[in-house]
Amino acid sequence: MGSVGLLKNSAMVCAPLMATSVDQLIDEMVEAKSQGADCVEIRLDAIHNFQPHKHLQLLFKNKPLPILILYRPIWERNDFEADAHKQLEALRLAKELGADYVELDLKIASEFAKNEKSSWSSGCKLITSCFVDNVTSKEDLSQVVASMQSTGADILKIVINANDITELEKTFHLLSHCQVPLIAYSVGERGLISQLLGPKFGSVLLYGSLDGNAVPGLPSLASLRQAYGVDLMDNDTKVFGLISKPVGHSKGPILHNPTFRHVGYNGIYVPMFVDDLKEFFRVYSSPDFAGFSVGIPYKEAVVSFCDEVDPLAESIGAVNTIIRRPCDGKLIGYNTDCEASITAIEDALKANGEALVPCSLARKMFVLVGAGGAGRALAFGAKSRGARIVIFDIDFDRAKALAAAVSGEALPFEKLASFQPEKGAILANATPIGMHPNKDRIPVPEGSLKDYVVVFDAVYTPRRTTLLEDAEAAGALIVSGVEMFLRQAIGQFNLFTGSKAPEEFMRDIVMSKF
Numbered sequence: 001m002g003s004v005g006l007l008k009n010s011a012m013v014c015a016p017l018m019a020t021s022v023d024q025l026i027d028e029m030v031e032a033k034s035q036g037a038d039c040v041e042i043r044l045d046a047i048h049n050f051q052p053h054k055h056l057q058l059l060f061k062n063k064p065l066p067i068l069i070l071y072r073p074i075w076e077r078n079d080f081e082a083d084a085h086k087q088l089e090a091l092r093l094a095k096e097l098g099a100d101y102v103e104l105d106l107k108i109a110s111e112f113a114k115n116e117k118s119s120w121s122s123g124c125k126l127i128t129s130c131f132v133d134n135v136t137s138k139e140d141l142s143q144v145v146a147s148m149q150s151t152g153a154d155i156l157k158i159v160i161n162a163n164d165i166t167e168l169e170k171t172f173h174l175l176s177h178c179q180v181p182l183i184a185y186s187v188g189e190r191g192l193i194s195q196l197l198g199p200k201f202g203s204v205l206l207y208g209s210l211d212g213n214a215v216p217g218l219p220s221l222a223s224l225r226q227a228y229g230v231d232l233m234d235n236d237t238k239v240f241g242l243i244s245k246p247v248g249h250s251k252g253p254i255l256h257n258p259t260f261r262h263v264g265y266n267g268i269y270v271p272m273f274v275d276d277l278k279e280f281f282r283v284y285s286s287p288d289f290a291g292f293s294v295g296i297p298y299k300e301a302v303v304s305f306c307d308e309v310d311p312l313a314e315s316i317g318a319v320n321t322i323i324r325r326p327c328d329g330k331l332i333g334y335n336t337d338c339e340a341s342i343t344a345i346e347d348a349l350k351a352n353g354e355a356l357v358p359c360s361l362a363r364k365m366f367v368l369v370g371a372g373g374a375g376r377a378l379a380f381g382a383k384s385r386g387a388r389i390v391i392f393d394i395d396f397d398r399a400k401a402l403a404a405a406v407s408g409e410a411l412p413f414e415k416l417a418s419f420q421p422e423k424g425a426i427l428a429n430a431t432p433i434g435m436h437p438n439k440d441r442i443p444v445p446e447g448s449l450k451d452y453v454v455v456f457d458a459v460y461t462p463r464r465t466t467l468l469e470d471a472e473a474a475g476a477l478i479v480s481g482v483e484m485f486l487r488q489a490i491g492q493f494n495l496f497t498g499s500k501a502p503e504e505f506m507r508d509i510v511m512s513k514f
């Protein structure tokens with residue numbers, strides 16, 4: 001295992017402030033510091049009735065953290081009346097009065113640099129920035145870097161528009177090869193990992209939002225520090241990611257990252273919003289990307305991208321864990337959902353006093369709603385314990401295919417409303433119905449819940465779904481998807497790191513933070 005020390009990279013975490021008055025900005029600076037920011041970014045053009053001397057002096061006098069000052073250029077804002085001259089004046093003043101960093105757009109930076117940079121004696125650093133809308137090649141980016149460098153900037157900053165996670169690889173390549181201090185990232189949900197992994201590839205700064213200032217694709221300061229532990233990342237950090245769409249609901253990062261740190265494993269676990277699996281695996285093929293969890297809707301589709309598939313996952317036809325075998329780089333697929341879900345149900349029954357001899361699920365009717373990746377894992381698990389499986393799915397062919405594989409019975413989805421299970425039946429939801437943010441929905445008619453002795457929900461956000469609440473009210477023993485989530489993650493951790501997961505530590509996180 002790689003050893004983890006303190007502060008393995010020198011990247012600063014910067015909080016972009018959103019307030020529009022100087023008083024509020026001062027409050028936000030204090031808050032940013034308490035939430036773990038190393039510096040703050042202040043946009044002068046966002047301050048109402050901006051009075052350069054007065055406001056800058058006030059800000060710098062009260063700063064608890066280094067300040068990065070920028071003034072968005074006129075061509076990006078319709079409601080902005082100042083001209084380029086005004087911007088330059090404000091930034092010049094900011095530099096003189098005590099800004100730690102001044103950011104200038106490439107379009108005006110050359111002019112500024114020509115007149116200013118040679119006589120630049122203050123400790124203020126110049127950041128030249130550029131927004132790149134359409135990156136066609138790595139060479140394109142190198143050219144942008146060259147023209148930014150010619151402005152004499154101390155730090156370069158490139159924000160790249162990315163429509164797909166695979167486009168971020170060019171950013172990582174640029175960061176790894178750039179000889180000058182560079183900040184590079186993409187915005188939006190699909191750009192998130194460029195922020196999170198920036199320090200691994202050498203970015204000198206990454207952004208984190210203050211609590212309450214959430215912006216899509218911008219991690220919060222708290223998550224950067226507490227979940228991701230970005231200070232500890234270095235070039236050797238192994239990247240693990242959850243391939244899913246959507247992906248924002250996952251609690252994987254707040255479970256896996258602290259666990260990596262707990263055992264001293266040099267790894268980071270990030271959400272990966274993937275649109276195109278084929279392109280994803282083609283682009284992220286380096287050993288840096290050491291393993292993946294697989295979520296909705298890709299558990300079945302990823303099977304064909306694995307070079308080898310573990311026999312259990314193969315028979316289920318769904319993979320939720322992939323590791324890149326270090327010796328040959330091959331992708332090996334596993335399924336940790338199956339045992340996780342079935343043991344969660346069995347243990348709940350056991351704790352409830354049911355005899356486990358020969359097996360609590362044996363010969364019981366197991367009603368499964370949803371025949372996708374998670375449903376397949378549940379069905380195979382239930383079959384391995386001798387249950388009799390009845391399957392519903394809106395896609396009847398999919399239900400029939402799974403029923404055939406587990407010697408069960410598929411029924412048309414319309415029959416679910418009037419379906420009468422036999423006494424002692426177990427209900428399992430393996431659809432995303434009820435998952436945050438659509439929390440009020442349940443996959444079966446509420447009236448039918450009284451017929452089940454056990455109700456399991458694979459959805460784990462929220463912890464107590466409406467289905468579970470209703471089932472409990474109807475008298476059933478309920479089993480939360482959180483239990484399955486924890487167990488499948490323990491299985492994944494073992495595969496990712498090659499060593500035994502600290503199960504109690506993981507359980508404590510799940511109990512206290514979910």
Ligand SMILES: O=C1C[C@@](O)(C(=O)O)C[C@@H](O)[C@@H]1O
Nearest residue numbers: 250251252293294295296320
């Ligand atoms: O089903 C799940 C949940 C998950 O997709 C997540 O949301 O973190 C992660 C997967 O590994 C697991 O099989």
